[in-house]
Amino acid sequence: MEFPVEVALARAVPRLPTGDGWWYEIKFDGHRAVLWREAETARVQARSGRDVTAVWLDLALAAFHTLPPGTVLDGEAVIYRDGRVDFGAAQSRAASAPPRARDLAERWPATFAAWDILQHPVHGDVRGRPYSERRALLLDVLADVPPPIQAVPATDDPTVAQVWYDTLHEQGIEGVVAKRASSLYRSGRIWQKVRHAETVDAEVVGHTGPGARPRALVVELPDGRRALSQALTAPLAAAVSAHIASAGPGRRVHARATGSYTTVSPGLTVEVLAGTTRHPVVTVTRVR
Structure with a gap:
């Protein structure tokens, strides 16, 4: 397997699917990450494919010391503060330069x-094996691995999954992801997710302002429409600029609906408030 890998994604649905062959996992609110334990090193990949080892060095070190060489795990980099999952802390780490990320890791390890x-x-x-087989292999590999690397809870009981969804939100749990037991691992939106946030995912296609400090985003909504975002907050701008810096500069284009903007390479997804998607300007809540 070659670095980076294209990751599987989930599409938002209004309720949990039920019936034979479904499995459910708790959806942690963090930053998507792939852990690579290679022969002589370990590294961390972002959802976009970027190498973000320097930002999540504590996880890379944990993988190097506890995982057998040749292991690649997909999951979420999560940070706990005051006993609950804190997405803001994970977002701050992901948008930080390596020196600040190391300082944050000492205070709030991932x-x-x-x-x-x-x-x-x-x-x-093993991407060509069914989810049920991959789950068993995951648990086998992690059987004697101590924190901070742990398997997410999973169940094939929809009643248990609904209880998770109804009761764990106050602990920072975002929702539940549903996966077919027979499903193979492939890129694209192959899973389903139910989450508490009233948001939808949108693909970033461009930005206004300089790449080092983008002012607003041009996003493509689930229905194919493109819209301009409101002005970005400083943390959002920092997270977007990190993607732009790793992917390289885009080109200038002009569209009637959004005006002039600079294109952004594929692979960057943001959440926008669902209630704003009917309007020409949408509100971005965070980078996925």
Whole structure:
């Protein structure tokens, strides 16, 4: 398996699917990450494919010391503060330069919530195996691995999954992800998610202002329309600029609906308030 890997995603649905063959996982509110334990090192990949090891160095070190070489895990980089999952802390870490990220890691170390195994130290690339088999292999690999790397809770009982959704929100749990037991691992929106936030995912296609400090975003909504965002807050601008810096500069274009903007390479997704998508200007809540 070659670095980086294209990750699987989930699409938002209004309620949990039920019936034979469904499994459910707690959806932690953090930053998507892929842990690579290679022969002589370990590194961390962002959802976009960027190498973000310098930002999540504590997780890379944990992977190096506890995972067998040849292991690749998919999951979420999570930070706890005051006993609950704190997405803001994870977002601040992800948008930080390496020196500040190291300082933040000393104060609020990260946890890796693993929900899938893409490469097994013995069986190799297991993305072509069903979810139920990959789940068993994940639990086997992590059986003796201490925190901060842990498997997410999972169940095939929809009643238990609904209880998770109804009761864990105050602890910072975002929702529940549903996966078919027979599903293979592939890129694209192959899973389903139910979450508390009234938001929708939108793909970033461009930005206004300089790349080092973007002022607003041009996003493509789920129905295919493109819209301009409101002015970005400083943390959002920092997270977007990190993606722009790693992907390289775009080109200038002009569209009637959004005006002039600079294009952004694919791979950057944000959440926008669902109630704003009917308007020409949308409100971005965070970078995924």
